[in-house]
Amino acid sequence: MAFHVEGLVAIVVFYLAILAVGIWAAWKTKNTGSEGDRSEAIIVGGRDIGLLVGGFTMTATWVGGGYINGTAEAVYVPDYGLAWAQAPIGYSLSLILGGLFFAKPMRSKGYVTMLDPFQQLYGKRMGGLLFIPALMGEMFWAAAIFSALGATISVIIDINVNISVIISALIATMYTLVGGLYSVAYTDVVQLFCIFLGLWISVPFAMSHPAVTDIGLTAVQQVYQAPWLGSINSLDIYTWLDNFFLLTLGGIPWQAYFQRVLSSSSATYAQVLSFLAAFGCLVMAIPAVLIGAIGASTAWNQTEYGVPDPKSKKEADMILPIVLQYLCPVYISFFGLGAVSAAVMSSADSSILSASSMFARNIYQLSFRQNASDREIVWVMRITVLLFGASATAMALLASSVYGLWYLSSDLVYIIIFPQLLCVLFIKGTNTYGAIAGYLFGLVLRITGGEPYLYLQPLIFYPGWYQDDNNLYIQRFPFKTLAMLTAFFTNVVVSYLAKYLFESGTLPPKLDFLDAVVARYSREHMDKATLVKSDNIVLNELAPVNPRHSLTLSSTFTNKEAFNYVDSSPELSNTEDN
Numbered sequence: 001m002a003f004h005v006e007g008l009v010a011i012v013v014f015y016l017a018i019l020a021v022g023i024w025a026a027w028k029t030k031n032t033g034s035e036g037d038r039s040e041a042i043i044v045g046g047r048d049i050g051l052l053v054g055g056f057t058m059t060a061t062w063v064g065g066g067y068i069n070g071t072a073e074a075v076y077v078p079d080y081g082l083a084w085a086q087a088p089i090g091y092s093l094s095l096i097l098g099g100l101f102f103a104k105p106m107r108s109k110g111y112v113t114m115l116d117p118f119q120q121l122y123g124k125r126m127g128g129l130l131f132i133p134a135l136m137g138e139m140f141w142a143a144a145i146f147s148a149l150g151a152t153i154s155v156i157i158d159i160n161v162n163i164s165v166i167i168s169a170l171i172a173t174m175y176t177l178v179g180g181l182y183s184v185a186y187t188d189v190v191q192l193f194c195i196f197l198g199l200w201i202s203v204p205f206a207m208s209h210p211a212v213t214d215i216g217l218t219a220v221q222q223v224y225q226a227p228w229l230g231s232i233n234s235l236d237i238y239t240w241l242d243n244f245f246l247l248t249l250g251g252i253p254w255q256a257y258f259q260r261v262l263s264s265s266s267a268t269y270a271q272v273l274s275f276l277a278a279f280g281c282l283v284m285a286i287p288a289v290l291i292g293a294i295g296a297s298t299a300w301n302q303t304e305y306g307v308p309d310p311k312s313k314k315e316a317d318m319i320l321p322i323v324l325q326y327l328c329p330v331y332i333s334f335f336g337l338g339a340v341s342a343a344v345m346s347s348a349d350s351s352i353l354s355a356s357s358m359f360a361r362n363i364y365q366l367s368f369r370q371n372a373s374d375r376e377i378v379w380v381m382r383i384t385v386l387l388f389g390a391s392a393t394a395m396a397l398l399a400s401s402v403y404g405l406w407y408l409s410s411d412l413v414y415i416i417i418f419p420q421l422l423c424v425l426f427i428k429g430t431n432t433y434g435a436i437a438g439y440l441f442g443l444v445l446r447i448t449g450g451e452p453y454l455y456l457q458p459l460i461f462y463p464g465w466y467q468d469d470n471n472l473y474i475q476r477f478p479f480k481t482l483a484m485l486t487a488f489f490t491n492v493v494v495s496y497l498a499k500y501l502f503e504s505g506t507l508p509p510k511l512d513f514l515d516a517v518v519a520r521y522s523r524e525h526m527d528k529a530t531l532v533k534s535d536n537i538v539l540n541e542l543a544p545v546n547p548r549h550s551l552t553l554s555s556t557f558t559n560k561e562a563f564n565y566v567d568s569s570p571e572l573s574n575t576e577d578n
Contacts, residue, residue: 006330008157010338014194015171018187019178022349025186026178039377043112043357044263045181053185054273058260059280060188062091062251063195064347065148066141067281068288068340072320075292077311081230084240085292088285090247092278098252098261099274105425106258107267114258115362117424122432123514124367129439130420131363133412134255135355139388141256142351143395146172149348150396152321152341165396172348173389177382181263184349191347192284198339199287206294206327211302215290218297224309228296235464235476242478249484250414253421255354288320295319298327352392356384411451415442415480419488427492432516434495442487449479 049057067087074085111117115134119127149172150165157164206212219229232240251257264270300309305326310319324336360381365372372380416439423430423438450458452472458465462477501507502517509518 006334007337010334011153011157011341014338014341018190021190022178022183022187025183028182039360039374039381040112042378042381043181043361044259045185047263048265049181049185049260049263050265051269051272051276053189054260054264054269055276055280056192057185057188058095058257058273058277059284060191060347061256061260061350062095062277062281063192063284064145064350065152065340066144067091067285068195068199069148069152069317069320070144071285071288072292072295072323073317075228075230075289076295076319077316078226078296081226081228081296082289082293083230083232085230085289086240086244086247088282088289090244091251092281093248094251095257095274095278095281097248098257099271099278102252102258102421102425103261103270103274104267107261107264107270111258111262113262113358113361114253114255114421115358118420118435119362119366121424121430122435123516124362125514126432126435126439127362128367129436130417131358133416134253134358135388137410137413137417138255138351138355139392139395141254142348142355142388142392145348145351146393146396147317149341152318152337154318162397166393169348169389169393169396173352173386173393176349176352176385176389181259181353184353185263187349188347192280194339195284198336199291202324202328202332202336203287203290203294205329205332206291206323209298209303209327211299212294212327213297213299215293215297219293223297224299225296225311228293238464238478239476242480245478245481245484246410246414249418250410253413253417255358256350259350259354259357291320291323294327295323298323303327348389348392352385352388355388356381359384411446411480415446415483415487419484419491422488423491423495429499430491430495431498432514433498434491434493436514437494438487438489438491441490442483445483445486446480449475449483 071085071087074080074087075082106114106117109117115127115130118130146165146169149168150161150163153164153168154161207215213223215228217223218227220227260273261270264273295310298309301307303326305322310316310322315322320340321337324333324340328336360377364380365377369376419438419442420435423435445460447456448459449462450456450473452468452474455472458473458475460479461473462475462479464476466474466476468474499517502509502512512518
């Protein structure tokens with residue numbers, strides 16, 4: 001395969017377009033945020049993201065390189081097919097569920113990051129523990145984007161995939177330093193336009209190539225490989241369900257998602273944005289599905305690609321750029337590939353910005369430097385952008401499948417953070433003891449179940465396990481969902497047990513070393529987890545007493561519009577009367 005100057009030019013042009021939009025957005029909004037408020041403006045964009053831009057940026061958060069390339073890969077691979085391309089439906093449902101149940105309470109309470117409610121209720125130590133799976137999830141997601149981007153560039157200009165991943169990651173990481181949610185949001189508008197136009201222009205040309213058989217025929221009949229519609233074996237139904245729940249429920253507790261929710265101008269807008277993004281995810285998956293089907297319907301020996309076919313060369317994860325490269329005219333191919341390359345680049349900044357936001361606000365500021373200046377927090381965010389970008393690059397080079405990276409990115413979030421989010425928002429009375437117990441039980445059950453993508457052999461063999469051709473143990477039992485449910489119920493049971501033991505006097509107050517039950521009704525509680533000014537927030541959990549304002553944290557967090565509503569419960573009314 002020759003070096004393509006035209007392809008390189010196409011990438012440079014589209015990259016410059018994305019970069020120009022990002023710089024313009026940063027320049028336009030450089031004065032956003034009052035004095036001492038710049039870091040929050042960078043994280044949530046001043047909470048004035050409108051419906052149009054918000055809809056684009058929330059859709060583009062999911063529709064990146066991993067989403068497009070991973071969906072095409074799943075449809076193309078004979079062992080999977082469309083039946084196993086669960087991400088479009090799974091993530092669309094997760095956005096709908098997020099809009100129905102999670103967006104409104106999170107936005108109404110004026111949080112700045114996803115970890116805020118955890119630290120408010122469970123304290124900074126538990127917030128630090130939950131930061132770990134949240135960070136890993138964002139990094140796996142960014143790694144999937146980098147991997148897809150590197151694969152695309154390697155097809156266009158014929159360079160080593162690893163080199164292209166590194167170059168792509170450097171570009172995306174440096175671009176993220178331009179900074180702020182405004183830059184991310186406005187580049188997302190360009191991103192979606194590039195993907196929509198680039199892929200839809202390419203699909204008709206690829207479908208009409210002489211080497212491509214009618215995809216309607218290959219959907220149900222074996223021509224070059226098994227039908228691309230795929231099927232679900234009765235033995236694999238529980239695996240399919242486990243993965244589906246992982247994508248649907250595990251797609252909710254992401255900082256990248258809640259960053260858009262919390263940046264919307266109102267709680268109602270946050271819900272509407274979620275619904276618009278769900279529809280957008282489905283629409284944007286259609287060309288990727290068609291390209292995967294085209295790849296499965298092509299006689300590759302009749303194309304310049306030659307033999308063996310992509311799956312035999314272990315290049316199934318690059319089927320989308322390969323189809324565009326070899327089945328479309330040159331000018332269409334380079335336009336489509338360049339547009340997709342530039343588009344997926346702009347998705348990387350979402351995950352990196354999310355990770356750096358959580359670290360700077362919830363770990364560095366709250367746990368270590370409560371009196372840090374706003375300028376210091378902004379610089380911490382910039383430094384962590386570089387560190388997290390390098391980590392995501394390393395993961396992209398080590399994982400073999402884009403779709404595998406995708407599942408891994410939701411795994412830890414689904415099993416650890418999702419049940420904790422349910423408890424902190426909807427189960428009154430949970431505390432730090434239950435949260436830690438649920439965290440540990442879920443983590444242990446997940447790790448002992450094994451992970452083929454990491455070559456981690458299981459310690460617990462659930463019913464239906466088998467050994468594949470690579471001597472890896474595969475679990476058919478839905479142990480990931482079991483681990484999630486175990487974490488949830490453990491949190492609830494241990495929380496109420498600890499509360500009963502301390503409040504009944506069975507255990508003396510001095511044993512409440514986490515200050516989660518006894519100290520909850522003392523002055524120290526507010527010092528442990530105050531996230532906003534006491535005159536702007538009514539904490540339902542502290543209703544029985546008058547909350548004390550933290551002297552050290554009160555100036556750290558300024559949410560001027562947060563928590564404007566008042567709970568009408570009798571318990572809260574009594575508190576306010578006091």
